[in-house]
Amino acid sequence: MSTKLERILWIDREIRAGKYPNARKVKERFELRNIRTAYGDRRFMIDRLGAPIGYDRIKGGWYYTEPSYSLPSIILTKKEIIAFFLGEELVRRYLGTPFEQPLRLALKKITQYLPEHISFDPEETLSGIVFTGGSTVEVDTELLADLHQAIEKRCQVEILYYTASRDELNERTVDPYHLHNIRGDWYLIAFCHRRGEVRDFLVSRIRRLKVLPYRFDKDPSFSLDEYLSKGFIAERGKEPVEVVIKFDAYQARWIRERRWHPSQEMEELPSGELILRLRVGGLEEVKRWVMGYGSHAEVLRPESLRREIREEIERMKKVYG
Numbered sequence: 001m002s003t004k005l006e007r008i009l010w011i012d013r014e015i016r017a018g019k020y021p022n023a024r025k026v027k028e029r030f031e032l033r034n035i036r037t038a039y040g041d042r043r044f045m046i047d048r049l050g051a052p053i054g055y056d057r058i059k060g061g062w063y064y065t066e067p068s069y070s071l072p073s074i075i076l077t078k079k080e081i082i083a084f085f086l087g088e089e090l091v092r093r094y095l096g097t098p099f100e101q102p103l104r105l106a107l108k109k110i111t112q113y114l115p116e117h118i119s120f121d122p123e124e125t126l127s128g129i130v131f132t133g134g135s136t137v138e139v140d141t142e143l144l145a146d147l148h149q150a151i152e153k154r155c156q157v158e159i160l161y162y163t164a165s166r167d168e169l170n171e172r173t174v175d176p177y178h179l180h181n182i183r184g185d186w187y188l189i190a191f192c193h194r195r196g197e198v199r200d201f202l203v204s205r206i207r208r209l210k211v212l213p214y215r216f217d218k219d220p221s222f223s224l225d226e227y228l229s230k231g232f233i234a235e236r237g238k239e240p241v242e243v244v245i246k247f248d249a250y251q252a253r254w255i256r257e258r259r260w261h262p263s264q265e266m267e268e269l270p271s272g273e274l275i276l277r278l279r280v281g282g283l284e285e286v287k288r289w290v291m292g293y294g295s296h297a298e299v300l301r302p303e304s305l306r307r308e309i310r311e312e313i314e315r316m317k318k319v320y321g
């Protein structure tokens with residue numbers, strides 16, 4: 001689904017290229033349901049952005065009567081400003097990262113470029129919205145900024161990384177691909193030269209970062225969607241396997257409300273119970289997730305995961321007597 005900004009930028013490019021766009025072309029290009037939306041975009045450009053748009057009957061399309069006209073540097077609606085500020089609130093209150101001041105300054109700069117007839121008080125507008133965060137780890141803003149820059153410029157980075165499972169620090173050279181936020185925690189998806197494969201690195205465990213002067217080419221066969229589909233929450237597996245979980249009628253009320261994984265399929269049972277099917281890797285994460293529901297969830301497949309949960313329950317019985 002397109003946004004007004006996308007359509008306006010496209011119309012502007014088409015006009016400048018001498019292609020004489022019109023409402024019908026806009027409707028076809030963005031698969032709009034109603035052609036009035038396209039006419040509304042044209043009216044918005046004229047009334048709100050001061051665009052000198054004329055109609056050429058011979059060419060059958062729009063053109064600028066003043067060729068020197070250019071769109072404003074920033075085009076934002078009130079809803080987009082609210083969305084931006086909500087993002088800032090989300091980062092500050094939910095993601096648990098120290099971005100509050102930089103984002104507030106950015107918001108202040110953006111509002112300076114809004115048309116005079118748009119008044120926006122973020123404190124008043126968002127006073128009825130409250131975020132409560134989970135247990136997240138704060139990340140150095142500069143570290144995230146350096147990683148983002150390295151990703152954009154495709155520069156290798158050298159990191160001193162703490163591996164919690166082995167309680168050790170080691171240096172690694174990685175090709176940074178993406179930054180990924182999971183439940184408020186930032187992960188770096190990168191090709192690890194030490195392991196020879198793409199891996200996740202929890203950014204808060206990066207003790208030292210050095211951007212190297214060496215460029216890298218991303219593996220053309222790498223697909224972010226495919227990579228993420230092989231994991232469950234924050235853990236990746238080698239190859240996805242089918243996981244089948246049965247939830248009792250009580251817990252099923254909440255399970256059916258959410259989308260837990262792109263591959264999920266749900267089967268409703270006459271008893272009110274629910275069977276959830278996933279095709280995922282990272283079975284250790286699935287194990288922890290399922291056990292969080294206690295007796296309300298039962299793993300049916302794979303047998304290996306069912307056995308691991310059974311063994312964990314036996315160890316818990318020893319702990320609790």
